Amino acid sequence: MVKSRKNTSRKSKPGSRSGELVRVLIARARVKQRVRQLAREIRRDFPKDTLHLVAVLKGAVLFLADLARELGGEVSFDFMAVSSYGKGTSTTGEVKLIKDLDVSIEGRTVIVVEDILDTGLTLKYLLRLFEERKPKHLRVVVLLDKAERRIADVRADYTGFTIPNEFVVGYGLDYDERYRNLADICVLQLGQRATPKSA
Numbered sequence: 001m002v003k004s005r006k007n008t009s010r011k012s013k014p015g016s017r018s019g020e021l022v023r024v025l026i027a028r029a030r031v032k033q034r035v036r037q038l039a040r041e042i043r044r045d046f047p048k049d050t051l052h053l054v055a056v057l058k059g060a061v062l063f064l065a066d067l068a069r070e071l072g073g074e075v076s077f078d079f080m081a082v083s084s085y086g087k088g089t090s091t092t093g094e095v096k097l098i099k100d101l102d103v104s105i106e107g108r109t110v111i112v113v114e115d116i117l118d119t120g121l122t123l124k125y126l127l128r129l130f131e132e133r134k135p136k137h138l139r140v141v142v143l144l145d146k147a148e149r150r151i152a153d154v155r156a157d158y159t160g161f162t163i164p165n166e167f168v169v170g171y172g173l174d175y176d177e178r179y180r181n182l183a184d185i186c187v188l189q190l191g192q193r194a195t196p197k198s199a
């Protein structure tokens with residue numbers, strides 16, 4: 001018997017609802033490989049330092065977890081929460097601090113771990129906040145960069161993938177809190193019944 005080949009490029013994924021289609025943009029193996037390379041680059045720049053990884057909840061959590069395991073050496077974590085997106089796929093352009101860091105970053109080598117750089121407003125807000133707190137070094141690693149959407153004048157020191165202007169989910173990224181557990185990074189396409197608010 002000949003088994004049919006699985007077509008994973010465009011289909012309903014576990015957790016998807018009617019009117020929502022996800023298609024793989026970056027498969028898990030590529031993500032894994034790129035995260036390993038990013039970790040090498042960061043460790044090469046700071047071979048002896050304890051790297052204090054600061055992630056923005058919740059989207060960057062899976063990226064931080066994988067990056068931390070690839071970094072080697074001494075690593076510590078902290079988390080903060082900001083609001084930049086509400087329900088849906090549109091941005092309000094407003095950034096609000098919801099949860100601050102637990103420990104001081106003064107004198108530490110801080111690596112801000114971001115899931116995705118879109119308008120850049122969130123990162124700009126964070127960098128201004130962190131610079132005032134006098135870290136020894138302050139660097140930014142982002143997994144995904146939607147470069148064409150940039151409003152704020154910010155850039156990451158380390159970038160995983162530059163992607164087109166499409167709404168992506170998976171590997172920690174959500175749409176209304178769903179899809180974070182997809183192992184691949186996928187584009188979410190909404191049908192007519194679930195049209196996003198304009199970004």
Ligand code: IMP
Nearest residue numbers: 059084117118119120121122167168173
């Ligand atoms: P920015 O302030 O516009 O750069 O937005 C950064 C935040 O918006 C990210 O940390 C994500 O939480 C969210 N975001 C931006 N684009 C997407 C996307 O395509 N999918 C899911 N979340 C996104």
